[in-house]
Amino acid sequence: MAQTREYSTVMFKKILIANRGEIACRVIKTARKMGIATVAVCSDVDRDALHVQMADESVFIGPSPSVQSYLRIERIVQACQETGAEAVHPGYGFLSENPLFTQALDKAGIVFIGPNVRALEVMGDKIASKKLAIKAGVNTVPGSTDVIRDPDDAVRIARDIGFPVMLKASAGGGGKGIRLAWNEAECREGFQRATNEAQASFGDGRVFIEKFIEKPRHIEIQLIADNHGQILHLNERECSIQRRHQKVIEEAPSAFIDPATRQAMGAQAIALARSVDYRSAGTVEFIVDKDRNFYFLEMNTRLQVEHPVTEMITGLDLVELMIRVAAGEPLGLTQDQIGINGWAIESRVYAEDPYRGFLPAIGRLMRYQPPAENAHVRVDTGVTDGGEVSMYYDPMIAKLITWDHDRDRAIRQMRHALDWFYIGGLGNNTPFLAALMNHPQFKSGDISTDFIAEQYPDGFQSPVPPEAERHLLVAVAAAVHRYHVDRDASITQQLPGHEHHPGDDWVVVVDGAHYPLTIRRDAAGFTIDAAHQKQPLRIDGLWHLGHPLFEARIDGELVCVQVERDGISYRLSHHSFRVKALVLTPSVAEYQKQMLDKPAPDLSKYLLSPMPGLLVQVLVKPGENVKAGQDLAIIEAMKMENVLRAARDGTISEIRVEAGASLSVDQVIIEFS
Ligand code: ADP
Ligand code: ADP
Ligand code: MG
Numbered sequence: 001m002a003q004t005r006e007y008s009t010v011m012f013k014k015i016l017i018a019n020r021g022e023i024a025c026r027v028i029k030t031a032r033k034m035g036i037a038t039v040a041v042c043s044d045v046d047r048d049a050l051h052v053q054m055a056d057e058s059v060f061i062g063p064s065p066s067v068q069s070y071l072r073i074e075r076i077v078q079a080c081q082e083t084g085a086e087a088v089h090p091g092y093g094f095l096s097e098n099p100l101f102t103q104a105l106d107k108a109g110i111v112f113i114g115p116n117v118r119a120l121e122v123m124g125d126k127i128a129s130k131k132l133a134i135k136a137g138v139n140t141v142p143g144s145t146d147v148i149r150d151p152d153d154a155v156r157i158a159r160d161i162g163f164p165v166m167l168k169a170s171a172g173g174g175g176k177g178i179r180l181a182w183n184e185a186e187c188r189e190g191f192q193r194a195t196n197e198a199q200a201s202f203g204d205g206r207v208f209i210e211k212f213i214e215k216p217r218h219i220e221i222q223l224i225a226d227n228h229g230q231i232l233h234l235n236e237r238e239c240s241i242q243r244r245h246q247k248v249i250e251e252a253p254s255a256f257i258d259p260a261t262r263q264a265m266g267a268q269a270i271a272l273a274r275s276v277d278y279r280s281a282g283t284v285e286f287i288v289d290k291d292r293n294f295y296f297l298e299m300n301t302r303l304q305v306e307h308p309v310t311e312m313i314t315g316l317d318l319v320e321l322m323i324r325v326a327a328g329e330p331l332g333l334t335q336d337q338i339g340i341n342g343w344a345i346e347s348r349v350y351a352e353d354p355y356r357g358f359l360p361a362i363g364r365l366m367r368y369q370p371p372a373e374n375a376h377v378r379v380d381t382g383v384t385d386g387g388e389v390s391m392y393y394d395p396m397i398a399k400l401i402t403w404d405h406d407r408d409r410a411i412r413q414m415r416h417a418l419d420w421f422y423i424g425g426l427g428n429n430t431p432f433l434a435a436l437m438n439h440p441q442f443k444s445g446d447i448s449t450d451f452i453a454e455q456y457p458d459g460f461q462s463p464v465p466p467e468a469e470r471h472l473l474v475a476v477a478a479a480v481h482r483y484h485v486d487r488d489a490s491i492t493q494q495l496p497g498h499e500h501h502p503g504d505d506w507v508v509v510v511d512g513a514h515y516p517l518t519i520r521r522d523a524a525g526f527t528i529d530a531a532h533q534k535q536p537l538r539i540d541g542l543w544h545l546g547h548p549l550f551e552a553r554i555d556g557e558l559v560c561v562q563v564e565r566d567g568i569s570y571r572l573s574h575h576s577f578r579v580k581a582l583v584l585t586p587s588v589a590e591y592q593k594q595m596l597d598k599p600a601p602d603l604s605k606y607l608l609s610p611m612p613g614l615l616v617q618v619l620v621k622p623g624e625n626v627k628a629g630q631d632l633a634i635i636e637a638m639k640m641e642n643v644l645r646a647a648r649d650g651t652i653s654e655i656r657v658e659a660g661a662s663l664s665v666d667q668v669i670i671e672f673s
């Protein structure tokens with residue numbers, strides 16, 4: 001983030017941040033850098049929150065539910081008056097796009113760090129903004145900007161447009177009030193549902209229809225505009241990786257956009273902003289089809305969650321620019337000064353459990369340790385170690401942003417940084433984010449807004465580690481165990497009669513597989529010999545017992561594995577892989593093997609169904625003696641009848657299923673005595 005010039009004499013001395021969480025912290029950072037004092041506002045649950053700690057002063061504005069605190073216009077205006085704040089940064093969400101808030105601030109003589117009222121009003125309405133976009137020469141999704149009157153009207157318009165269509169609430173936002181329809185029946189129902197949802201959520205049930213663009217990419221243009229007629233675009237961001245219309249991964253630039261398309265999208269975004277005399281930061285969202293046709297979706301008249309990726313590739317501080325233009329300064333930049341330097345990716349770290357259908361997780365962050373920031377890693381956090389994620393607000397804990405010279409390397413940085421992101425005591429989506437970063441199709445850049453739904457139709461499970469990964473985790477389990485055993489030995493050795501040296505030969509058990517190995521410790525780390533490795537594996541690094549991160553060079557490569565003790569086993573996570581490992585002495589491992597190896601059932605006593613199918617007929621009866629090769633039963637599968645025959649001579653003791661039953665694979669049909 002460059003941009004240091006002399007501050008003008010009209011620059012604010014104190015601003016209030018009408019928000020919470022990571023974005024409040026983010027704004028405070030820049031204000032502090034600019035020498036501007038900051039006022040935080042907080043609700044009940046947020047009294048000790050990070051944004052309150054970071055601000056120079058804070059004002060308590062009410063109980064935890066946002067309608068009683070962060071959404072109270074009058075209370076926030078009053079907080080400005082009490083503290084002498086000259087301007088307000090609204091962050092995103094809450095009051096950031098509310099024209100009534102801007103008007104109230106205006107009336108009180110307080111500057112809103114954002115656009116003018118008219119821009120908020122027009123862009124807050126999807127029908128009004130689409131009409132304006134058409135007038136400004138912006139490509140819009142084919143469809144109609146008329147308000148739909150009733151289901152018949154909806155069907156008539158949908159027929160004109162051609163299915164599939166999307167029904168959208170004009171007042172919609174946050175993915176609410178959107179319905180997809182592939183046929184007339186769905187169109188009728190979708191109209192009702194979108195209307196009801198919009199009426200309930202926004203008190204405005206108006207719905208319109210547009211063409212559904214199949215497998216589109218979500219690509220948006222960041223704008224910044226001053227009060228002096230200068231509007232610049234700061235390139236695109238791609239936000240196609242979404243779950244239920246909620247962005248999960250964002251990047252800049254987009255792998256799909258060529259310079260000509262970028263230039264055309266930028267020009268249209270600027271034209272739209274100009275038509276409402278736009279000032280401040282804003283984003284024009286487009287969907288882009290497979291032929292790179294792009295269509296206007298909506299304009300977000302605020303700072304966006306994903307703005308850091310733009311900052312990373314342009315070197316600009318968007319919050320600083322917002323504050324400067326709000327104070328009346330000209331941008332002092334021209335379009336040709338805006339470049340693209342490298343590649344940036346953002347992961348939204350949510351308090352939701354990917355292993356349980358992404359259910360929101362609420363509670364205390366027993367241990368919160370984000371990766372260290374450096375030239376490649378940025379962390380925008382809103383919480384602290386021991387802090388709480390409450391049910392009242394957004395479940396986003398932090399944003400992790402990585403940068404590098406190209407996309408591949410930025411992805412690798414992200415995969416790496418996620419390993420260092422430790423969140424203890426609360427379900428979170430970091431394993432899922434790591435899996436996305438490791439997904440071949442994501443890596444190839446071939447993505448669309450359907451990516452997550454298509455690739456994870458049944459939700460998320462930890463992928464099975466490939467062999468090399470398993471071997472790495474086996475080695476780490478052995479090293480971690482070595483620390484524990486050596487520590488225990490150093491304690492017991494002081495007791496007379498207990499001087500025993502722990503052995504070097506162990507067996508690591510992962511998913512029932514046994515990995516015998518020999519581990520030797522020296523001053524710098526460990527050397528591990530094992531039959532499953534071609535050469536000895538070298539671990540260099542020192543670990544502190546009980547620390548959740550095991551950081552080391554493994555065969556020269558820097559690796560960070562998250563370690564949790566779980567009874568006598570260890571739970572290890574690395575990239576998106578998770579294993580449970582047990583480290584045993586060879587004799588115990590042998591014993592354990594026998595304990596676990598249940599005697600295999602004697603399947604020769606049974607006739608099993610070799611395939612799923614329908615049992616057509618059983619040709620034998622209990623008590624009957626059969627000869628090898630004799631027909632026993634007929635099953636129908638894949639439209640063919642299959643005869644099952646006796647493998648050897650025997651006596652039928654029981655028929656387990658009756659003709660007409662549907663069989664699964666390996667289901668017992670007949671038992672022999
Ligand atoms: P869009 O998906 O249209 O780009 P954003 O992803 O930029 O919208 O985020 C806006 C959303 O962020 C709001 O609708 C709200 O749910 C959420 N939000 C609002 N305030 C906060 C906050 N302080 N911390 C985290 N999330 C917030
Ligand atoms: P919101 O205000 O809820 O953010 P948007 O209009 O920005 O609503 O749409 C949200 C998401 O829905 C987009 O990112 C895109 O994935 C999808 N979407 C919206 N309109 C269309 C369309 N016409 N065709 C296909 N997908 C769409
Ligand atoms: Mg949107």
